[in-house]
Amino acid sequence: MEHFHTNPELNYLTNGHSLRSWLLTEDHKRIAMLYLMSVTFFFFIGGLAAAGVRYELMSPAGNMMESETYNKLFTAHGTVMVFLFLLVAIPAVLGNFLLPLMIGARDLAFPRLNLLSWYLYMAAGTCITLAMLGGGADTGWTFYTPYSSMYSNSNVSLTLLGVFLGGFSSITTGMNFVVTTHKMRAPGMTWFRLPLFVWGHYATGVIMLLGTPVVAITLLCVIFERTFQLPIYSPELGGDPVLFQHMFWFYSHPAVYIMILPAFGVISEIMTAFSRKRVFGYHMIAFSSLAIAFLGFLVWGHHMFVSSQSMYQSVIFSLITFLLAVPSAIKVWNWTATMYKGNVVLSGPMIYGIGFQGLFLVGGLTGPFLASYGNDVHLSATYFVVAHFHYVMVGGSIMGFLAGLHFWWPKMTGRLYNDTIAKWNAMLVFVGFNLTFFPQFIVGWMGMPRRYHYYYFAPEFTPYHILSTMGSSILGIGFAVPAFYLIHSLFKGEKAGDNPWNAHGLEWNTSSPPPTENFRYKVIVTDDVYDYDPVAEHENDMLAAGGKA
16 A cells, blocks of 8 residues: 655645635645535524524414515525525535545645635625615515516616626536546445445435526516516516516526435445445446436426416426436335444434435335326415425525534544434434424314415415424524534544444545545455345444444
8 A cells, every 4th residue: 555745744624724725725625614604604594584583483463574684584585595505504514525525536626626615605694684684675585576577676686796706616616526436436446336425425426417507597687677677587578477486496406406316425424334234335326426417407397387387288297207206216115225224323414314215205105296296386476385395405504514514524524423412412403393393284184375475365374384383493403503513622622533434435435534635545445335244244334333422
């Protein structure tokens, strides 16, 4: 094994302490930590807006705020959560940190572009925050025209500029992932030795590259129509509002998979590591990621069943949407089969991972209700849709993010946290999430429209909204607690070894935290991925993962 001449005392955290060394860093691991702090900040802003919406809906009369304020709150919640957290959190934090480590590379292919992506992201966040502080936008995160382009007098253009800049940040990240995976794999790291985390991020990168420019142009056109009265979307000017919906959803449905495919990769790593078994159906999971990326571009029309699109178009979109359930189901089936007869260790990351499967399963099983053309006519724009996309997008992304953050936290920081608190908190989040969003399926099925400020005409919806608000309070606690015990671990946590979970993968072969150059030796891959022997490793694994972290 060829070793490099490096200082063994230095790692990526200690190699420079000045603010300048962080703000001008080209190290993918430091950029990931910058993203971690940024997305956490914006997550709590989005969460505060959600709390305002939830507490307002406890009363059917809408007593707490005016309708205009309510509209701006749910717009702020959706915009911040979708564009500044869900689309970004796993790829930009965990993907940035881990992808080069997992393939044996020293960095991403374009380190400066990677730093630029963080600055673009921060510029996007600044624009959206300034728009909120300046009065906010009231269009909802979908910015439907012609309301957003012609009639709304709120801060729509500044909000859209933020989303536009965030899109460019996403494109640069996707380009880095795709090129790095193609060009920078260590000798011996063949395509079918790639961890499934890398497959998930590779498929995500493809969607970012192909889909994001479409929504960027779409939203830029809204700004042009608002500013220069160009006839693009507004019928009064000779434009077509349905064109906006086609272009917006051509990106925004695949965007669901930008949020969830990286989480699939995280869960695949956790299921195999804590089951002490090779992942069941490696090739099927890898190819299902690519299938989801491909089919995701063909189903945007199911968001438009109640628009002016033809019935025949709707039937075709409905059929393709049903097909999309197949590769998603393959993943859930294979994770379950991976646990079957494995030596399952119920550590904190594993509890989060199992919680992810539960939430995604509910989200997945309620998808066919909306894919069905006839059902969707009734359910479209009701709280049933809100509940479904929160189970898939929010439950999937956040549980996946928390699972991955707990799994790789010892590697990222070199410190262990209290795993007992992490396990209980994972269960708290699961309970809080279900109590928040499951009542919304019921109230949506009963006919409660989404985006409504009050519902005095249907007081029978009130108990469901009260339950939902109670659940959101529990959920808020569940999201806040990890911030405390993870930060506590930075100062008081026990030092982590190189491989505290006794897991397989190149990232566990380097020190915790990793050196700036990732590895102190030249990486050559000779083993298959997930080379677990459940019988031989059982005793050691139970000791290693059963309560240390």
